[in-house]
Amino acid sequence: xxxxxxxxxxxxxxxxxxxxxxxxxxxxxxxxxxxxxxxxxxxxxxxxxxxxxxxxxxxxxxxxxxxxxxxxxxxxxxxxxxxxxxxxxxxxxxxxxxxxxxxxxxxxxxxxxxxxxxxxxxxxxxxxxxxxxxxxxxxxxxxxxx
Numbered sequence: 364x365x366x367x368x369x370x371x372x373x374x375x376x377x378x379x380x381x382x383x384x385x386x387x388x389x390x391x392x393x394x395x396x397x398x399x400x401x402x403x404x405x406x407x408x409x410x411x412x413x414x415x416x417x418x419x420x421x422x423x424x425x426x427x428x429x430x431x432x433x434x435x436x437x438x439x440x441x442x443x444x445x446x447x448x449x450x451x452x453x454x455x456x457x458x459x460x461x462x463x464x465x466x467x468x469x470x471x472x473x474x475x476x477x478x479x480x481x482x483x484x485x486x487x488x489x490x491x492x493x494x495x496x497x498x499x500x501x502x503x504x505x506x507x508x509x
Contacts, residue, residue, distance in 0.1 A: 365391030
């Protein structure tokens, strides 16, 4: 059995997330998704809109996902050691270097292969762009009560 691990914030779920998880699932027999903790999301991306427990629950409900867990608050590789994946799927925009991740995993006794996945073809649906579009539309709405 080939276990695949994918990670991300998954703040506002959108088609790019589903695409990423479907692609990751095709790399093996089981997909474990590590959802970033709120403090990790703050450090690496932005203040999350949705709390970590709810993000984990929503990701776990997606069809390609066998199991969704929260990541470590201190060391991302702790989760790798716990999950022991055969493959780690990286999103096209994740900042990790594949060879460095493979080397650190091997150093910790988890010889995982790291696979960079391609981008969802509709980048305008990424979380940041969706939020921008919502805010723009909100500016065009009449004031409440009119």
